[in-house]
Amino acid sequence: VAEGTDLKAEIRKLCKEKGAIILAHYYTVGDIQDIADFVGDSLALARKAAETDAKMMVMCGVHFMAETCKLLSPDKVVLCPDLNASCSLADSCKAEDLKKYKDEHPGYQVISYVNTTAAVKALTDVVVTSGNAKKVVDQLPKDGKFIFGPDYNLGNYINEVTGRQMLLWNGGCHVHERFSVNKILELKKQYPDAVVMAHLECKGPVLALADIKGSTATMLTYAQNSSEKQFIVATEAGILHEMQRSCPDKEFIPVPPEISESGLECSCNECQYMKMNTLLKIYNTLKYEWPQIEVDPKIAKDAVKPIERMLELS
Ligand code: 13P
Ligand code: SF4
Numbered sequence: 001v002a003e004g005t006d007l008k009a010e011i012r013k014l015c016k017e018k019g020a021i022i023l024a025h026y027y028t029v030g031d032i033q034d035i036a037d038f039v040g041d042s043l044a045l046a047r048k049a050a051e052t053d054a055k056m057m058v059m060c061g062v063h064f065m066a067e068t069c070k071l072l073s074p075d076k077v078v079l080c081p082d083l084n085a086s087c088s089l090a091d092s093c094k095a096e097d098l099k100k101y102k103d104e105h106p107g108y109q110v111i112s113y114v115n116t117t118a119a120v121k122a123l124t125d126v127v128v129t130s131g132n133a134k135k136v137v138d139q140l141p142k143d144g145k146f147i148f149g150p151d152y153n154l155g156n157y158i159n160e161v162t163g164r165q166m167l168l169w170n171g172g173c174h175v176h177e178r179f180s181v182n183k184i185l186e187l188k189k190q191y192p193d194a195v196v197m198a199h200l201e202c203k204g205p206v207l208a209l210a211d212i213k214g215s216t217a218t219m220l221t222y223a224q225n226s227s228e229k230q231f232i233v234a235t236e237a238g239i240l241h242e243m244q245r246s247c248p249d250k251e252f253i254p255v256p257p258e259i260s261e262s263g264l265e266c267s268c269n270e271c272q273y274m275k276m277n278t279l280l281k282i283y284n285t286l287k288y289e290w291p292q293i294e295v296d297p298k299i300a301k302d303a304v305k306p307i308e309r310m311l312e313l314s
Pocket of ligand 1: 040041042043115129130131173201214215216217
């Protein structure tokens with residue numbers, strides 16, 4: 001593109017020409033959230049993908065989110081600005097490993113977090129997101145035997161609040177696992193009246209400290225409806241854009257991650273995969289209608305069922 005091109009205006013123009021919509025997760029950069037037709041957490045994005053009339057959509061998030069859109073809207077064109085935008089959590093559960101684990105545990109049903117590949121979803125009985133996991137699990141048979149994966153922290157929390165004893169996959173998100181009790185305690189000293197909010201992918205001791213625990217949308221809605229003025233936020237910092245935009249009179253304090261294993265302070269509480277989405281890549285993906293998400297029909301047939309079951313139960 002020529003220097004000085006107004007990418008935001010060009011993107012909106014292309015969307016109009018092609019009948020396309022832009023879906024964006026709260027963890028993408030603010031500029032992308034500002035031009036998107038719809039911004040949401042993973043549950044809201046899946047719902048939107050299932051119900052939209054648009055014939056083309058650009059999913060600005062990570063690969064599994066675009067795959068979920070395609071599974072729910074197989075006849076539509078789903079564009080993904082960067083196919084390399086993976087997810088450490090989805091990567092922590094390979095389909096062949098899950099298959100082996102299932103074979104070792106006959107009689108168990110599989111509950112998978114939406115942060116999984118289509119191949120893992122195809123081995124799954126019901127999908128959940130952080131926004132509906134408790135509600136979905138509460139509706140499953142009390143005497144059922146379940147494997148929950150891949151997020152250990154979310155599964156552990158759901159076991160606690162539902163009284164279940166699901167077998168937990170030992171996966172995790174490299175961003176959320178870095179938030180520490182120490183950093184939150186330091187911030188609490190500095191902001192004694194602040195409400196502490198944490199995503200369910202954080203470790204148990206962090207969740208134990210949090211006043212509000214949930215998905216990105218749970219935290220956002222709480223902040224919007226609360227009379228409190230200060231919030232300490234333990235999740236990917238992209239969410240602060242919408243928090244600050246919709247609550248201009250409130251203060252949001254991001255929790256920095258703990259010192260990295262190398263001993264160096266990491267200033268980054270950001271998901272590098274979400275940050276792979278850029279305005280230029282969105283422009284190019286719309287212009288060239290590439291790269292498009294395709295899912296092997298044999299996998300798609302089985303992978304869509306547990307997502308549809310989730311949408312029915314939540
Ligand atoms: P949400 O379900 O809150 O959108 O979370 C998705 C995610 O990837 C969190 O790291
Ligand atoms: Fe995956 Fe973590 Fe990034 Fe969410 S923040 S998309 S779980 S790597």
